[in-house]
Amino acid sequence: MVKAKDITIIAVLAVILFIQEQALSGLPNVQLTVMLIVVYTRSVGMKRTIIIVIIHTILDNLLWGFDLRHLIPMLIGWTLIPLTLETIFKRIKKPIGLAFLGIAYAFIYSWLMAIPNILIDKSVFLSYLIADLPFEIILAASSFATTLWLYEPLKKLLFDLDQQYNLD
Amino acid sequence: MNKHIIKIVLTVIALFILGVAIYYVYNGTGTKEEGNITIIVVDETGTEIINDDISYNEGTTMLTILNENYDVEVDNGFLIRFETLEARDPQIAFIKIYIDDQASQRGVGQMKFKDGNTIKFVYTEIGS
Numbered sequence: 001m002v003k004a005k006d007i008t009i010i011a012v013l014a015v016i017l018f019i020q021e022q023a024l025s026g027l028p029n030v031q032l033t034v035m036l037i038v039v040y041t042r043s044v045g046m047k048r049t050i051i052i053v054i055i056h057t058i059l060d061n062l063l064w065g066f067d068l069r070h071l072i073p074m075l076i077g078w079t080l081i082p083l084t085l086e087t088i089f090k091r092i093k094k095p096i097g098l099a100f101l102g103i104a105y106a107f108i109y110s111w112l113m114a115i116p117n118i119l120i121d122k123s124v125f126l127s128y129l130i131a132d133l134p135f136e137i138i139l140a141a142s143s144f145a146t147t148l149w150l151y152e153p154l155k156k157l158l159f160d161l162d163q164q165y166n167l168d
Numbered sequence: 169m170n171k172h173i174i175k176i177v178l179t180v181i182a183l184f185i186l187g188v189a190i191y192y193v194y195n196g197t198g199t200k201e202e203g204n205i206t207i208i209v210v211d212e213t214g215t216e217i218i219n220d221d222i223s224y225n226e227g228t229t230m231l232t233i234l235n236e237n238y239d240v241e242v243d244n245g246f247l248i249r250f251e252t253l254e255a256r257d258p259q260i261a262f263i264k265i266y267i268d269d270q271a272s273q274r275g276v277g278q279m280k281f282k283d284g285n286t287i288k289f290v291y292t293e294i295g296s
Contacts, residue, residue: 027190096171096174096175119259124246127273127274127275128245128275130273130274131275131277134189137185137186137189141182142182144178145179148178149175149179
């Protein structure tokens with residue numbers, strides 16, 4: 001059974017994830033999403049982070065227009081982060097390692113978002129990939145820099161809150 | 169080199185790349201010189217509904233030219249309406265762009281073109 005405490009944590013963290021993306025939407029693809037999902041995974045665990053990611057993806061699609069061709073790759077792209085961090089990349093704990101993983105996550109997410117364009121036309125798919133490249137680089141660079149500097153303080157903050165309010 | 173210096177160096181590199189990419193997004197796709205291009209629009213019946221010669225200034229993008237001269241609609245980087253020609257559902261059709269009869273590898277926001285080019289916008293059904 002899901003505890004009220006779990007629901008509260010998930011709700012608060014999902015709101016933070018969603019709001020930061022909207023707050024930074026004026027800058028092209030600059031966002032803290034990758035870094036926050038990494039911090040959440042390592043602080044509140046994989047299951048709760050996956051629920052947060054699902055809520056975030058649904059909210060994002062409700063705001064920008066519901067389309068399964070966007071929802072599915074977006075969901076896969078963001079869910080890959082908690083799934084891989086708690087399995088194949090479980091040993092990577094240092095911010096520098098996680099920051100480089102952030103680059104990989106940013107590109108994988110962007111390429112997944114490009115896949116639905118194959119359904120339209122090969123030239124559209126290629127156009128999308130080329131046009132999206134600067135945006136992919138922006139997402140990767142911002143994910144790298146923010147994970148490098150903010151992962152440890154934010155994880156510590158969540159840990160301190162955990163100690164203070166017994167979040168787990 | 170201690171860890172702190174490595175972090176700072178990597179961050180500076182990341183911020184430099186970030187800055188270059190943002191600059192490119194906003195400024196990097198304009199033309200190098202002024203010139204003239206021909207804009208052709210072909211509808212779903214294969215009929216040319218527009219055939220205009222347009223002059224442009226240095227640093228202009230195709231999107232700017234279209235916005236200044238025509239009533240167009242762009243959604244998420246894709247041209248979905250060109251005057252009366254509409255292709256709103258990408259599962260059915262889209263507006264394919266050709267530069268001198270070669271399919272453009274970039275959309276209206278990023279495509280490169282030069283003086284004398286013929287830019288053709290063709291209504292194309294999926295699978296055709």
